Amino acid sequence: MPIRLIVHGGAWDIPAEQEDAHLRGVTAAVQNTWPMLQKGASALDAVEHAVRILEADPTFDSGRGAFLNSIGEIELDAMIMDGRSLDFGSIAAVQNLLHPVSVARRLMESREFRMLVGSGAQAFAEREGFTQLPPEALLTERELAYFEQIKHDSNFRSHDPFGPLPGDTVGAVAMDQGGNLAAATSTGGTPRKWPGRVGDSPIPGAGAYADNSCGAASTTGWGENIMKVLLAKTVTDWEERGQNAQKAAQKGIQILAEKVKGLGGVITIDAQGQYGWAYNTPKMAYAYWNPETKHTHAAIKLDT
Numbered sequence: 001m002p003i004r005l006i007v008h009g010g011a012w013d014i015p016a017e018q019e020d021a022h023l024r025g026v027t028a029a030v031q032n033t034w035p036m037l038q039k040g041a042s043a044l045d046a047v048e049h050a051v052r053i054l055e056a057d058p059t060f061d062s063g064r065g066a067f068l069n070s071i072g073e074i075e076l077d078a079m080i081m082d083g084r085s086l087d088f089g090s091i092a093a094v095q096n097l098l099h100p101v102s103v104a105r106r107l108m109e110s111r112e113f114r115m116l117v118g119s120g121a122q123a124f125a126e127r128e129g130f131t132q133l134p135p136e137a138l139l140t141e142r143e144l145a146y147f148e149q150i151k152h153d154s155n156f157r158s159h160d161p162f163g164p165l166p167g168d169t170v171g172a173v174a175m176d177q178g179g180n181l182a183a184a185t186s187t188g189g190t191p192r193k194w195p196g197r198v199g200d201s202p203i204p205g206a207g208a209y210a211d212n213s214c215g216a217a218s219t220t221g222w223g224e225n226i227m228k229v230l231l232a233k234t235v236t237d238w239e240e241r242g243q244n245a246q247k248a249a250q251k252g253i254q255i256l257a258e259k260v261k262g263l264g265g266v267i268t269i270d271a272q273g274q275y276g277w278a279y280n281t282p283k284m285a286y287a288y289w290n291p292e293t294k295h296t297h298a299a300i301k302l303d304t
């Protein structure tokens, strides 16, 4: 089977001055992960590795650089899914972890539970030996300044249905030499979210989905509405019905927009190894390994 890798770094109205950092970030994730896939790494290892690179990059709203919630804390959500077995691991509302995606993977492999939240997820991470960082280690000056700007703004809405919220959630989808698919998504959620708020990203079928028989997808955007239409599963369902990845991605975003007035984006790979991406926000940062040019192709707008 062909090997494939596509990543995203959020769908919203990415400011012009942040475009380069987004493009560099998604490009680095593909370029640093692709050699692993070529050497025979599993799709699961590849998506975890790519998301870890994005989590460590302060450009994005995941790991370091995540938004602050309404009480000035960082709470992270992540999930990973294996298309071979439909196994997944998911954690939500955890703090002080640079790589929640790896905790989600460990949880998946522990096979006892699928999803842990808050203090329980935290205790699991601690028991498994994941380094707990001080909160400042994840905090960036950019996000502190943004929090200060919006914290008393009575016009700020964390659920604006008419404009894309800032959102730099990250995700990756891969196919390995064995034709196996995997997907992973990691986020700090939305700015000034209620403490304990969980978005779409760690919800299987909403934030990510992977099934070898049809396709795999990772999503980003306004989570409250993405959950309603289970965007990732909707896309892979279209792939199961025979649509190629690009058509399935477009169909998913059309359903998100038409049924629930949602805003967001999706990346996907179908079981034949075709890429797809679509979004209805002004921009989405994404990159994929292009097998024809043998280079990483990164873009932020449909016309680039």
Ligand code: ASP
Pocket: 010, 011, 061, 166, 167, 168, 169, 187, 188, 189, 190, 198, 199, 200, 201, 219, 220, 221, 222, 223, 224, 226
């Ligand atoms: N989907 C994420 C959430 O609602 C945000 C994002 O994609 O930027 O938590």
